[in-house]
Amino acid sequence: MRVKQALKSIDAFPRAEDHLLHKTQSGALVSIVGLVIMATLFLHELRYYFPTYTLHQMSVDLKRGESLPIHINMTFPSLPCDVLSVDAIDMSGKHEVDLDTNIWKLRINSYGQIIGTEYLSDLVEKGHAHHNHDDDKEHHEHSNETAHGHGFDQDAENMIKKVKQALAHGEGCQVYGVLDVQRVAGNFHVSVHGLNIFVAQMIFEGSNHVNVSHMIHDLSFGPKYPGLHNPLDGTERILHSASGTFKYYIKIVPTEYRYISKEVLPTNQFSVTEYFTPMTEFDKKWPAVYFLYDLSPITVTIKEERRSFLHFITRLCAVLGGTFALTGMLDRWMFRLIESFTSPSIRSSTR
Incomplete structure (x- = not known):
């Protein structure tokens, strides 16, 4: 009995009789x-x-010998696919030639409708000997020697006629696919540098008439993870009066995204600074859209956590x-x- 009384004495929830309750x-x-x-x-x-929720951690990037995937999807509304080339070079001067790289060019009319397609397997400019992404003069000197060696044949005349007709109809080009390059600093650019200099002169009548207006639908350096924002997606740069060269200086940050399921997704995020250089009548360089990238030595790890x-x-x-x-x-x-x-x-x- 004493035990029961002792237990009742420490009851924190005493109950009153029903007749004492007043509702x-x-x-x-x-x-x-x-x-x-x-x-x-x-x-x-x-x-x-x-x-x-996500936790962000930083550490030194220890990856070596891996490739860097570059996903591109761009539209050039004022340049036909026949004159566009995608060129890549890294800081060591080595060219990335990967026949497994998938890059497509879609011909589009003035209304943005697709009217044809072309597959590119080798996108590397082979005329360079040194790392210099502004060395257009050297490229055209090489093209000059090639022109004298092979002559101005019927194929070149047919191409000039075809491209001029495409320009008259307002034909443009959409370039998309994946470039696999070495994991070092470098650049890739979309331009008319693949043309013979005489052919380019016959088509455009001067470098200042090359309109490199472009729209970037997607530019990324790896798969996307939840919350990733690529700053160049949706970028539009339209030239109306003067031509010029666009340069996007990109700082790539290696990133690992760790899902709650412990699955690891290696990718990259980046920041960008943009510059535009207008062309003049006396410029020997030809307009282009450059993407010059460098890699950060720091890796960001993003981990999904549950409370x-x-x-x-x-x-x-x-x-x-x-x-x-x-x-x-x-x-x-x-x-x-x-x-x-x-x-x-x-x-x-x-x-």
Whole structure:
């Protein structure tokens, strides 16, 4: 008996007899409000617990010997596919020749509709001997020697006629696919550098007439992960009066995205700075769109994490318990306030 009495003495939730309980309309109203608040906060805590969140960590990039995938999808509305070439070179002067690289060129009309396609397997400019992405003069000297060696044949004349006809009809070109290059600093550019200099002169009548207006639909250096933003996606650069060269200086940050399932996705994110150099009548360089990239020595690791269940329970108890205690205090205050107004009228009526 003493044990039972001792246990009853530490009861934190004593219960009154039913006939001592007094239920009021104000108490019912406070109870309903409290239940609504607790249900709302409970749902809010559930929404806070179930979604994952990300942690960012940085470390030194130790990757070596891996390739760098470059996903491109661009449209040149003022240049036909026959004159466009995609060239790549790294800082060591080596050319990336990968026959497995998939690059496609789509012919589009002035309304943006596809009217033809062309597959490119070798996209590397073979006339360079040194790393110099502005060395157009050297490229054209090589083309000059080639022209004297082979002559201005019927094929070149047919191409000139074909391209001029395409320009007259407002034909453009969409270039898309993947370039696999070495994981070192370098550049790739889209230009008319693949043309023989005499052919280019016959077509455009000067470098300042080459319109390299372009729209970048997608430019990325690896697969996309949740929350990734590529700053050049959706970029439009349209030239109306003068031509020129666009240069995008890109800083690539190696990135690893670790899903909650422990799956690791290696990719890259980047920042970019843009410059435009207008052409003049005396420039010997030909307009182009350059993407000059360099890699950061720091790797960013993004990890998906889920909040602790014990943390969820702790927050839930705090929210629901706090709401219950607050509504209980509010009920007592309302009861006393109502009683203070009604008690005098009751006493006066009994007199």
